[in-house]
Amino acid sequence: MRVLLIEDDPGLGEAVRDHVAADGHAVDWVRRLDAAEDARAGTPFELMLLDLNLPDGGGLDFLRRLRQQGDATPVIILTAMDQISRRIEGLNAGADDYLVKPFDLSELSARLAAVARRYTGNPNPLLSIGGVEIDLAHRQVRRAGALAEITGREWAVLERLLRRPGVVVSRGQLEDTLYEFGAEVESNAVEVYVSRLRRKLGRELIVTVRGLGYRIDPR
Amino acid sequence: MTRRPAGSITGRLILTLTVGTTLLWLVAAIFSTGILQHELNESFDRALVETARRLLPLAVDSVQDRDEEQGPQEIHQFERDGDHGLVYQLRRPDGRLLLRSEDAPAAPFATEGSAGFADTDDYRVFTLEDPEGRVGIQVAEPLARRRQALAGSTLTLFLPLLLLIPLSAAGIFVAVRRGLRPLGTLQAEIAARDGANLAPLALSGLPRELTPIAQALARLIDRLRAAFEAERQFAANSAHELRTPIAGALAQTQRLIAMTGDDRVRLEARKIEATLRRLAELAEKLMQLARADAGVAVSEVPVEVLPILRLVLADSRMHARRPADIRLAVGPGAEALTARINVDALAIVLRNLIDNALVHSPADTPVEIEVTADGRVAVRNAAPPSPPRRSRACAAASSAAQPPPPAPGSGWRSSRPSSPRWAASCSSIPRCRAAPTASRR
Numbered sequence: 001m002r003v004l005l006i007e008d009d010p011g012l013g014e015a016v017r018d019h020v021a022a023d024g025h026a027v028d029w030v031r032r033l034d035a036a037e038d039a040r041a042g043t044p045f046e047l048m049l050l051d052l053n054l055p056d057g058g059g060l061d062f063l064r065r066l067r068q069q070g071d072a073t074p075v076i077i078l079t080a081m082d083q084i085s086r087r088i089e090g091l092n093a094g095a096d097d098y099l100v101k102p103f104d105l106s107e108l109s110a111r112l113a114a115v116a117r118r119y120t121g122n123p124n125p126l127l128s129i130g131g132v133e134i135d136l137a138h139r140q141v142r143r144a145g146a147l148a149e150i151t152g153r154e155w156a157v158l159e160r161l162l163r164r165p166g167v168v169v170s171r172g173q174l175e176d177t178l179y180e181f182g183a184e185v186e187s188n189a190v191e192v193y194v195s196r197l198r199r200k201l202g203r204e205l206i207v208t209v210r211g212l213g214y215r216i217d218p219r
Numbered sequence: 220m221t222r223r224p225a226g227s228i229t230g231r232l233i234l235t236l237t238v239g240t241t242l243l244w245l246v247a248a249i250f251s252t253g254i255l256q257h258e259l260n261e262s263f264d265r266a267l268v269e270t271a272r273r274l275l276p277l278a279v280d281s282v283q284d285r286d287e288e289q290g291p292q293e294i295h296q297f298e299r300d301g302d303h304g305l306v307y308q309l310r311r312p313d314g315r316l317l318l319r320s321e322d323a324p325a326a327p328f329a330t331e332g333s334a335g336f337a338d339t340d341d342y343r344v345f346t347l348e349d350p351e352g353r354v355g356i357q358v359a360e361p362l363a364r365r366r367q368a369l370a371g372s373t374l375t376l377f378l379p380l381l382l383l384i385p386l387s388a389a390g391i392f393v394a395v396r397r398g399l400r401p402l403g404t405l406q407a408e409i410a411a412r413d414g415a416n417l418a419p420l421a422l423s424g425l426p427r428e429l430t431p432i433a434q435a436l437a438r439l440i441d442r443l444r445a446a447f448e449a450e451r452q453f454a455a456n457s458a459h460e461l462r463t464p465i466a467g468a469l470a471q472t473q474r475l476i477a478m479t480g481d482d483r484v485r486l487e488a489r490k491i492e493a494t495l496r497r498l499a500e501l502a503e504k505l506m507q508l509a510r511a512d513a514g515v516a517v518s519e520v521p522v523e524v525l526p527i528l529r530l531v532l533a534d535s536r537m538h539a540r541r542p543a544d545i546r547l548a549v550g551p552g553a554e555a556l557t558a559r560i561n562v563d564a565l566a567i568v569l570r571n572l573i574d575n576a577l578v579h580s581p582a583d584t585p586v587e588i589e590v591t592a593d594g595r596v597a598v599r600n601a602a603p604p605s606p607p608r609r610s611r612a613c614a615a616a617s618s619a620a621q622p623p624p625p626a627p628g629s630g631w632r633s634s635r636p637s638s639p640r641w642a643a644s645c646s647s648i649p650r651c652r653a654a655p656t657a658s659r660r
Binding site: 009010011012013014015016018019022080082083084085087088100101102103104105106107 | 460461462463464465466467468469470471473474477495496499503506526527530531534537562563565566
C-alpha cells in the first residue's frame with residue numbers, strides 16, 4: 001500500500017515511516033502540508049497518516065479540503081490532541097480513524113490494516129485462497145497448515161494483490177508499492193517477488209495476465 | 220480594617236422608610252396637637268367672655284334691690300349630669316360676694332387685678348365689671364375640665380397612628396419586596412454562575428437602574444470565559460508539546476526492539492519502553508487535571524452521552540494492559556440520553572472510571588457499564604469492596620470537593636475536580652457480593 005505520512009516531528013516521523021515500511025507498505029514522509037499537496041499531485045496514495053498541528057497549517061483543514069475535492073483516500077489522524085471533542089471533530093471532517101500520541105506502533109499497524117481492509121470492502125482479516133490461509137492483521141501466511149516465511153517486500157506485493165482478489169494489478173502499480181524500498185527496486189523487481197511468492201505459496205495463487213499485470217486467483 | 224457586613228437592602232429600606240414615616244406622622248400629630256390646644260383654649264376663653272357679658276346685666280338687675288346684709292345669694296342650677304361646667308360669682312368692687320352659682324366656691328376667686336383673664340389653681344377665671352363700677356362678675360371654668368377636653372382631642376389625633384404605623388410598615392414591606400424583585404432575579408442569575416457555568420446573563424426585563432450592573436457583569440463573565448478558554452487551550456497545546464516527543468521516543472524504542480538481534484539490548488529497550496509508557500500515562504493524567512481545573516464542565520447545549528461513552532470504551536479496550544471484557548448495557552430510553560456536560564469533561568470522568576474499574580478488576584471478570592434513562596452511568600467491577608474509610612472519603616471528596624486520599628491508578632483523582640461543577644454523584648457502594656460501584660449522574 002502506498003502511504004503518505006504527514007508528520008513534522010522528526011523522531012516520530014522517522015520511526016513511523018520505518019515501521020510502516022517494515023510492514024510492507026511504501027511510505028512517503030513529508031513534514032509540511034504544502035509538501036503533502038505536492039506529493040498528492042504526483043502520486044496516488046492509498047492511505048494517509050495525518051498529524052494535526054503542522055508548521056504551515058492545521059491538518060483538519062487539509063482533510064476537509066481533501067474531502068471537498070472528492071478525494072476519498074483513507075486518512076488516519078495521528079495527533080496529541082486527545083480530547084473527545086477534537087476526535088469527533090476529526091471524524092466529522094472525514095477521518096477514518098484517530099490515533100492519539102503516544103501510541104504503540106503495533107496499534108498503528110492494526111489500525112492501518114483495518115482501515116485498508118475497510119476500503120477494499122473486505123473487513124475480514126482472515127483470507128483462505130486455494131489452500132493458502134492469510135492473516136492480514138498478523139501478516140501471517142500458511143500453506144497447507146505450515147507457516148510460510150514472507151519478507152516485507154514480498155508481503156507488500158501480496159497485500160497489494162489481495163486488496164481486490166481477482167482484479168488485475170498492473171506491473172506499474174506493483175512497482176509503486178515497492179518504490180519506497182528505494183534504490184533496490186530494479187526493473188525486474190516485480191517479477192522477482194512474484195516468483196518468490198509463487199515458490200512459497202504455490203504457482204496457482206498468482207496468475208499472470210499477459211500485457212496487463214497480475215491477479216490473485218480467488219478460487 | 221474589616222467592614223461589617225452591610226446587611227439586607229430590603230431590611231434597611233423597610234426599617235428606614237417605616238421609621239421615617241412614623242417620625243413624620245408623629246411630628247405632624249404633635250404640631251397639630253399644639254394648634255388644636257391653642258384653638259380650644261381660645262374657644263373656651265371666648266365662651267367665658269360671652270357668658271360673662273350675658274350674665275352681668277342680668278346679675279346687676281337682680282342684685283339692685285337686694286339686702287346685702289343677708290349674705291351672698293346662691294343660685295341653684297337645674298339638674299346637671301355631674302358636668303362641672305362654668306361657675307360664676309357676682310361681687311362688689313371691695314370684694315364682697317353678692318351672688319354665686321351653686322357649684323362656685325364660697326370664697327371669692329383669688330385673682331389679682333380687676334378685669335380680664337386670670338388663672339387660679341383650679342379655675343380659669345374671666346372678670347368683667349359693669350361700666351358704673353358697682354358690681355363685677357367672674358365666670359370661671361374648672362381647669363380639669365379644660366385639660367380633659369384637650370386630652371381627649373389629642374388622643375383622637377394619636378390613636379389612628381397606632382393602626383396606621385403597622386399598616387404603613389406592611390405596605391412598605393410589600394412595595395420594597397416588589398420593587399427589589401428584579402434585584403433578586405439578577406442575584407439568582409449571578410448565583411447560578413461559577414467556574415462551571417459561565418452562560419450569558421439574561422438581561423431582558425431588568426429595570427433601568429440594574430441594566431448597567433448586569434452589563435458590567437456580562438462583560439466580566441465574557442472575560443472569564445475567554446480566560447478559561449485560553450487556559451484550556453494552553454493545556455491542550457501543552458499536551459501536544461509534551462506528547463509528541465514522548466510518542467517519538469516510544470516509537471523509536473519500539474523500532475529498536477523490533478530491529479535488534481541482541482537480547483540484552485532488547486531487554487534494556489523494553490525497560491525504556493515501559494518507562495516511556497508510564498511517562499505518557501503521567502502526562503495524560505496531568506493534562507486531564509489541568510483541563511478539569513481550567514475547563515468548564517457545564518455545556519450550554521446538551522450532548523449525547525452514548526456516542527461519547529462508546530468512543531471512550533473503544534479507547535479503554537485498546538489501551539487496557541490485558542484483554543478487557545467491558546460490557547455495555549443501555550437501559551430502555553437511554554439510547555438518546557443527553558446531558559448538559561462538556562464533552563471532554565464527561566470523557567475524562569468516564570475514562571477514569573472505566574480505567575479504574577479495569578485496573579482493579581479481578582482477572583477473567585467483566586467490567587459492566589450500565590446507562591439508564593434517568594441519567595445514571597454506573598461502572599461496576601467484581602473487585603472486593605473498598606474499605607469503608609476510603610469509600611467515605613471518596614464520597615466526601617465528591618460532595619465537598621476535598622482532595623481524596625491517595626489512590627494510585629484510581630479514577631477518583633482526575634474525575635474529582637470536574638464533578639462538583641455539574642453536581643455529579645460519586646459513590647462506592649457494595650452490591651450483591653459487595654462489588655464496588657461508581658456512578659455519574
